[in-house]
Amino acid sequence: MWLYLHHTAADLIDLDPTTGRWRPVDDAEKPPGVSVLADLPVKGGYTIENDKRYYSYWTSDEKFVFRTDDGAVFEICQKRGDGSVVMVPPVLRSEIAPSRYGDGRLRQGFSQFRLMDAATGQVVFELDYNVERYQRLYQADFTAAAAEQDLSDWDFFVALQGAIEIFEERAASGRVAFSVQDDGSAQIQGHRMRRDELLFADTGQTCPRSGVWACLTDLRVSVAVTQGEPMPSNGGRPVQWVWSRTD
Known part of the structure; x- marks a missing residue:
């Protein structure tokens, strides 16, 4: 190790x-x-x-x-x-x-x-x-x-x-924080995402892909955002989001 x-x-x-x-x-x-x-x-x-x-x-x-x-x-x-x-x-x-x-x-x-x-x-x-x-x-x-x-x-x-x-x-x-495995993949709301599939966006940034986005600090929190819209905050605080799945 x-x-x-x-x-x-x-x-x-x-x-x-x-x-x-x-x-x-x-x-x-x-x-x-x-x-x-x-x-x-x-x-x-x-x-x-x-x-x-x-x-x-x-x-x-x-x-x-x-x-x-x-x-x-x-x-x-x-x-x-x-x-x-x-x-x-x-x-x-x-x-x-x-x-x-x-x-x-x-x-x-x-x-x-x-x-x-x-x-x-x-x-x-x-x-x-x-x-x-x-x-x-x-x-x-x-x-x-x-x-x-x-x-x-x-x-x-x-x-x-x-x-x-x-x-x-x-x-x-019970908070579930984002974490990466040794091979670069991540488990996001029941889905295993490969390294090359992971897509991130910050609060205020233009959404790069429509779908459900999960909050990196607590993957239980998710929002549906349409491509081109600004990424939201979480509880009034700026956060980073990771794309999870299509609607």
Whole structure:
């Protein structure tokens, strides 16, 4: 399984989830012509803290897991065939707090990441890590992409906490978010769409094809739009739509 180093969005490794062994992925192994991470068969990411590796990825049976350097695996949620999500018991929640020394003093530049059993509050994993280096990288990014990025694009544990919160919300609401399979296809309202069949349009854009369009943030929401009409908003908010089927 291919994973990328989170704060670089590069440095691919091939992890064997059974043994925990990994190896670097050589450029020659990548499909020809591929230039962006989204077009690679990447199943998650990893980070390195104190010379130890921590991973988050999707398993072959569509479970999202967090894995520690010593091989402990914490299952977070599972994706159903329709794209909806259910939390895997015992339901885990996360928090990030300032790191402290044993005498209670703040440990400058460090944060503590914790995973806890949501029902009992018991901490099942905790790690103190150097958050300051990710903050420096984030603040020093002056590229065009910086306007759309936040600390989670650099800090693996901030991103993991955000993912868990999103999965909790999706599980509670039943929301079905758009997702792409390894082969580039997507399941949209019961229809399997190939990569070359996917068509997207934003709110306000002229509709490029008549038919039923589904909202990317919740595929349960759909509207019928005629070609040439402006694409609508959803609940008064601009969204992106994906074409689903003819009327």
